[in-house]
Amino acid sequence: MTGLALATTAAAPARRQEKRPSRGWLLLPPVLGLLGFFGYPLVLVVLQSLESKTGEFGLSVWLDVLGSAEFRDAAWKTVALALGATAGCVVLGTFLALVIAFVPFPGARTLSRLVDTVLAFPSFLIALAFTFIYGGAGILGAGGFLYSPFGILLAEITFYTPFVMRPALAAFGQVSSAQMEVAASLGAKPGRVLRQVILPEALPSLASGACLTMLLAMNEFGIVLFLGAKDVTTLPMLVYGKGIVTFDFPQACVIAVVNVLFSLALYGTYRRLTKGGRRAAVDQA
Template identity: 30%
Template sequence: MSTIDHVPSQPRALFAIDWFWVPRAVILGLLAFIIFGPLTNLLLWTVAERWYFPHVLPLEYGLSYWGRVFSPRGTAMESLSNSIMVATLTVIVAMALAVPAGYALARLKLPFRALILLTFLIPQAFPNLPVYVNIARIFYQFGLNGTVAGVVLVHVTHGLVYAVWIATAAFSAVDTELEEAARSIGAGPIRAFRDVSLPLAAPGLLASAIFVFLESLDEFTGSYFVGAPDVNTLPLLLYTASSGGNYQIASITALLLLIPSVGFMFIVERFLKSDVLSKVGH
């Protein structure tokens, strides 16, 4: 009777570690902490009643500061309404200028077209502080300081670069043959623009308007030098609360500014297509 030698098999490891993913996991964890850490801290401050060093978490939680912010005697609702009103007026004025300018830059063979586009970057090319100080001095001579009109004009100069560049890209992405086909069957230039080009460029124009709205909603420096203290906006309230040590009110105000920004960016991501983005600056 032959004996078959039995060689015991090596036990398999129950959990195999892929060391290749360890540095990636560390990097992703650091990125998540950088992104969500401040947001978590912000959310904690909005419900913190008492929180001081060296405690890692708030000692008491509550919503009393929300009541203070939205109380009739508080200034948050006035600041919110002012911010929305100024941002809406800024969008109307900026788009009224950007739509014809973007269409002309996209369709007409203008001399120095690249230079014209670059001129809209001039407000972005210099530090905001000296620019707005000089604007405030000029506006004071015309009685625009401390007025909604003055704040809107400042916001328009700052947001016009987004409006014109994206509007130009939106109209550039529309095939010119579609307009020519409309013209060939009897449509005039205005009707061809209204019925063909404008509807096709509408998603890009909507994204442009959202960018201008968010830029105006978050604008602080221009609002401070031109509008304060007569035109109070949410960024000004945020600055006042944080500089005074009212971190709960500042965090609630920051959250009010964050919510529309995040929501609108999802809309922009949906409507601003790659064909429009490829035309930006061209």
């Protein structure tokens, strides 16, 4: 009798749960809103990229754009600047995070918050500050350097370093001090502890920060436009030139779609790395 009563009691919540009506329809309004605000304009851009100036519908505009030297040069410079900025941000952000996390000195927390404030700045403000420092009438007067690819690279590294530094700091904060103490007690030098204990634990966070930085750097527009570097045309700048300057909207839409595809691929990589980092943290916990 007792077993029968327990079975009946356990089955009652299950029956109540089965009878509970589904509320999936509540997701319909926000989904429709997202499709209207984001999906519909993107569909229009794709359709515009398939229509030539003469009104013909096909891939002729795509073939013209993808086969042009202008597009290849812009794509190469976009990827090169994004890779260079990402590498610089990973090196500088990891170094600053290591110093703040493991080197005790007065003002470490203040330095961390100071770097975080860069996240609140618009990117063109960094370019404006660089103009006051490196411009022809600036403090250092290195105008030729500022208006070159290296000036853009330095500005992007300065602006995007916190995007690597913050996840690195969070990852270093989760490294077990017992692991480091055991490694040191076994005779491992600080450099070996860093390579074999600290950095492997923080690798997923560093990789996700690098992917996010590359995603943002590949779509950077304000710094490149404000500095106006000679012979530096990235994909966002090419979209601006085709759409605003020459009013060639089909070609501008083709370049925009290519840039969106690059961004989606990088975002997918970032999401996978972020999930891997969370899974590793859960396993460690």
